[in-house]
Amino acid sequence: MAEFYLYRKVTGLIDVQRVLPTGLWSKPKVHAKRKPARKLERTGEEVSIPSSSVDDNAQDMKMNSSDSSSKNRLINISSRSSVVQACIITSGLIAALGVIIRQVSHVASIEGLPVIDCTSEVSFSFEMRQLQLITGLVVLISSSRFLLLKLWPDFAESSEAANRQVLTSLQPIDYALVAFLPGISEELLFRGALIPLLGFNWASVMLTAAIFGILHLGGGRKYSFAIWASFVGLAYGYATIESSSVVVPMASHALNNLVGGILWRYQSMNLENGEDQK
Template identity: 70%
Template structure:
């Protein structure tokens, strides 16, 4: 098989008229003979930088730099030379150009940003949200009713239904508005000043909200907001004393339970802070409706802002 040789690597030993090898061409004096076939030149000598394997018809070349040494790499070239290239004009002393050379596939192991986060399907998100919220509502309602029955029977148990009611007054609307503005503003600032929290929040939003339709945001905002507040602020808070100590304890539990699903410790701290705000509003208003509305609206505002920012970045 014809072999494409490297420039200035070969010289014919002996003979009155020297034979020169330029690229893939052979010259006798100044006359072009044809393509270079290494198997026809047994007296050829090789420079010490190159080694020829006749059996494989390949060239292995290890280049050494004078100023610095780079890691040596063995490059196997197995180039089939088209016989029609014999009509190509080659200028003396110039290197031949090989076009349409074989492409090289390079495989590299690269990891995605923050380890690729899986995206849940729309049906999976809605189903999980509905089932989880239903369980929390059922658990909260059962405990509240059980505490009421136990209290009526004279047992030393706090009646959750009396401590925290479903009543709603006009000034509660102002409290809800203030909570939504405060929590949304704090989230906005933290997303831009706390990288770890921003990464954690992005991972959770990407996993849950990506596959949802706009109307689905109402479901994933209000169902968790209502069910979580009924269980934590409407049940656990009055059972533990309905005071500022119980506000802190329930908020800490609320924050711990928000770990996982791509959420880091920073998100748990944020959830604890939010729980403190909702718990404080519950104690002040003695109404479970206030934290329910605040939580749901904050979920909706945060979700819609995230969706809008992502749609803008993809344009």
């Protein structure tokens, strides 16, 4: 049997392997440098491998490597400990600011300064009839979020990015923590302190809702999410004006956070199970 060559293109290099008549393989020769086209002559047939194909293959590998690394950079999932720690610290600072504003306004009002007493305008009182208002807010906001996720792709993308970054590493028991702490602290500041401080009217409700929406930008969330947060702020502001109690928006906000987190977890598990079955 006459000798012949097998050409193989792997990762931008050309391996040339010689097959001996005895069936043993000789040591392969690896050409790392760019070579001109080589010709294989066998019974009058001619086969050529252009050197440009080596460059194309190397470029394809670089592009694939670049795409893979860019995808890894886009997915920035925080660890469980960092999420819980950030939630506790941030919620504590927000709640402390709300308490300070309420107490300072109370003291200033007693001293006769032209400042509205936040503690008298918005209290921590609760009545059973307010359960209807809380239930209505939870149904309204949760159903509205569900519809927007289906109808508004930009909002769905923003919501998914934020949820994936924060909720992916959490255990089911952690969902109550990240739902209730932000809900209570944010409402204490925005609806329990800023709304009464700015006048306890619809102008203050809209202003605090706009601030609330702007502060929800970042972390993968786009302007669509800020618009949604502003709408939610208006709903919680209405509940505050209607009830004169910060407990109503606190409970509504916390429950909506919990419902949203549980639904996201359920949908994510279904998607993962579907991919595993494929």
